[in-house]
């Protein structure tokens with residue numbers, strides 16, 4: 484006020500101050516806007532809570548063609564009736580897409596010019612002590628289950644399960660949908676007991692081992708949006724118990740992520756002392772390398788998750804760049820044969836030297852496969868004989884030229900080809916597979932691919948639900964040129 488008054492005497496002085504004050508104010512405002520925009524960009528929640536928020540925007544950001552920016556410009560409306568979008572698509576010829584969290588590496592949750600279905604609003608959850616899947620015989624042994632609506636994220640699922648005093652396992656990154664593609668393409672975790680699904684043909688269905696068993700089998704390993712919209716999923720669960728963190732360990736129940744210089748193994752079957760004894764060779768090796776070791780017991784999985792995973796090992800997801808991955812699932816015979824093991828080590832060293840970060844996940848269902856020789860899933864059978872999933876990734880930014888992107892894609896394809904040669908009896912994890920792999924169906928589901936097409940034909944004869952590398956997808960379908968164009 485005082486300055487404003489003074490300014491009548493010295494207009495120039497006043498203007499300078501006014502301008503300074505306005506700039507300062509605008510600066511503060513812009514800074515706080517920048518901070519909140521930056522926080523929003525780094526928070527998976529901000530994006531998963533609105534339709535237009537996707538983790539990977541390469542489909543939109545002129546991935547291969549600067550004259551076609553493949554932009555998504557969504558208009559939203561509430562559906563009237565559970566199958567109206569299928570009826571509309573059938574009559575109008577519109578393509579359909581389904582989004583849950585929108586974190587898919589292969590960008591299957593969005594499609595230019597599609598009618599989008601967004602499942603985030605399905606927020607129900609419940610716990611049942613004695614569950615018998617629908618249509619199963621009355622003398623079926625009941626088991627405890629937890630059910631999550633399709634809109635519940637993995638972070639929410641961990642918290643809900645902990646609230647009931649039970650354990651649930653799903654993706655490490657908090658935004659991933661518990662009933663979305665993580666589950667449908669059989670991400671690492673517990674086998675679900677039942678799905679509620681709306682397929683393009685007919686009404687809402689319950690799919691489990693007794694009711695619609697073929698659909699259950701297909702959803703359970705090759706589901707990613709190809710067979711219907713999942714409304715919720717029901718998972719067997721068990722009471723929380725303590726676990727020790729820190730492989731034959733895989734068969735002793737050890738599992739967890741590793742990189743070339745870090746490993747985190749977790750087991751709920753051993754005490755702290757038993758852990759130290761079982762892992763002694765690895766611990767001794769780390770000591771000789773002057774590395775550090777921490778063997779701890781956690782009260783339950785939830786405590787381990789909140790202390791180590793959420794926001795820590797699994798860091799918040801930013802959208803500043805594109806990440807493309809390739810994965811190889813490694814059967815145990817490659818660990819038992821010295822020459823095969825050496826070939827694998829050479830492959831890891833080669834990919835590292837080529838600048839592709841490598842991660843290893845000892846989260847494969849080898850232990851489960853030993854006790855269940857015929858698991859009821861549509862996954863490639865190699866999963867159940869495997870110890871490791873090896874993952875490589877490449878990245879580019881919004882400012883990378885198309886030439887650079889093509890070179891990066893070519894590096895990833897070389898890594899995929901190399902892993903196929905080194906581990907010919909392996910396969911890939913469909914959620915983290917090479918987006919440019921030609922033999923994608925066989926690499927994901929092996930000989931199950933044929934039966935999967937039959938199930939697809941029975942629930943979606945008009946192929947209304949189509950997404951890249953989903954059962955029934957063809958590269959010649961419109962809308963996929965943005966990413967395909969980077970394959971040289």
Ligand SMILES: Cc1cc2nc3c(=O)[nH]c(=O)nc-3n(C[C@H](O)[C@H](O)[C@H](O)COP(=O)(O)OP(=O)(O)OC[C@H]3O[C@@H](n4cnc5c(N)ncnc54)[C@H](O)[C@@H]3O)c2cc1C
Nearest residue numbers: 583584585586587591592655660663664665670671708713
């Ligand atoms: C940073 C990061 C970390 C990851 N960590 C892990 C991990 O720890 N473990 C793991 O196993 N995987 C992990 N993944 C892979 C993850 O499981 C996949 O990205 C998966 O596609 C996410 O599923 P979503 O449904 O949340 O994603 P969305 O992008 O929403 O959907 C992906 C696909 O599923 C379909 N879909 C989604 N919801 C439904 C529904 N309700 N009904 C029918 N179809 C649906 C969509 O149409 C689309 O085809 C990770 C991915 C990222 C980006």
